[in-house]
Amino acid sequence: MKVAIYSSTTQESQRLKRMIIQGLEQNQIEYDEEHPTVVISIGGDGTLLSAFNHYQDQLDSIRFVGMHTGHLGFYTDWRTFEVFDLIESLKNDSGQSVSYPLLNVDAKFSDGTKKHFVALNESTIRDMVKTMVCDVYINAELFERFRGDGLCISTPTGSTAYNKSVGGAIMDPKIVGFQLGEMASLNNRVFRTLGSPIIFGADAVLTLRLNDDSTAVLSCDRTQLMLGNTRHLMELTYSVAKQQIKFAKFRHTNFWLRVKDSFIGGES
Numbered sequence: 597m598k599v600a601i602y603s604s605t606t607q608e609s610q611r612l613k614r615m616i617i618q619g620l621e622q623n624q625i626e627y628d629e630e631h632p633t634v635v636i637s638i639g640g641d642g643t644l645l646s647a648f649n650h651y652q653d654q655l656d657s658i659r660f661v662g663m664h665t666g667h668l669g670f671y672t673d674w675r676t677f678e679v680f681d682l683i684e685s686l687k688n689d690s691g692q693s694v695s696y697p698l699l700n701v702d703a704k705f706s707d708g709t710k711k712h713f714v715a716l717n718e719s720t721i722r723d724m725v726k727t728m729v730c731d732v733y734i735n736a737e738l739f740e741r742f743r744g745d746g747l748c749i750s751t752p753t754g755s756t757a758y759n760k761s762v763g764g765a766i767m768d769p770k771i772v773g774f775q776l777g778e779m780a781s782l783n784n785r786v787f788r789t790l791g792s793p794i795i796f797g798a799d800a801v802l803t804l805r806l807n808d809d810s811t812a813v814l815s816c817d818r819t820q821l822m823l824g825n826t827r828h829l830m831e832l833t834y835s836v837a838k839q840q841i842k843f844a845k846f847r848h849t850n851f852w853l854r855v856k857d858s859f860i861g862g863e864s
């Protein structure tokens with residue numbers, strides 16, 4: 597086992613990072629930020645999203661562990677007073693993991709360039725200046741012309757994030773698929789969209805074609821793509837990614853308990 601710590605910059609997170617590194621040393625567990633097999637994220641969900649982004653090319657060999665010093669901490673199982681328990685679990689680890697589906701995002705730009713992303717939560721496409729207009733294709737067949745603020749395409753575990761705010765359903769992450777949610781769609785006698793979220797299965801391909809004069813902006817989790825004046829987004833393709841994210845199973849709260857804890861709370 598080789599452990600790396602990816603921490604937010606708060607004092608509390610930095611303090612925990614030092615404590616964990618000390619615990620690892622005392623137990624002869626190797627620390628390796630270049631090629632880890634376990635990545636401990638210390639912070640909130642945002643930190644975990646950044647850790648995921650940082651180690652995106654090594655997803656097959658990494659299991660993630662989340663320690664909570666953020667606000668909500670949907671992805672984080674460990675509390676700050678549990679450093680000792682965490683080190684014990686690492687020592688006794690048998691290598692088990694839980695995997696969740698991810699989203700492929702392929703973008704084509706007006707200057708012929710392309711970019712590929714993988715999202716853990718979601719990708720959004722939005723226009724802050726004017727109505728976003730785009731043609732929505734499902735498996736290469738034209739489905740609808742969307743007009744509105746934008747669209748949110750989310751993974752199952754991202755369904756409790758932005759997707760939830762735009763009225764999407766929460767998806768069981770055992771379902772390998774992704775979800776399309778509308779943001780303030782225009783619906784009247786002239787313009788029409790489906791008006792409800794869609795959940796796609798494992799093989800679906802969703803394509804969005806934008807107008808030539810589009811000023812839409814693309815996001816992938818925490819990252820916003822800055823385009824400048826010389827090129828704009830032309831086409832986006834979404835599908836389930838081949839890779840999955842793995843979380844270490846020595847402590848991994850069941851998804852529905854996580855949802856209850858994050859959104860309902862209280863005693864039971």
Ligand code: NAP
Binds near residue numbers: 756
């Ligand atoms: P942030 O503003 O701190 O995130 C917004 C909230 O979403 C935080 O409370 C965050 O938890 C929580 N969150 C993140 N992923 C979640 C998940 N899978 N399930 C449930 N809650 C989740 O920004 P950030 O920390 O950089 O996170 C980026 C994410 O924020 C984006 O991927 C997007 O999903 C979400 N977001 C939501 C809206 C909206 O709902 N209107 C707008 C923009 C972005 P922590 O407090 O632990 O960070």
Ligand code: MN
Binds near residue numbers: 640641642643666667
């Ligand atoms: Mn956050």
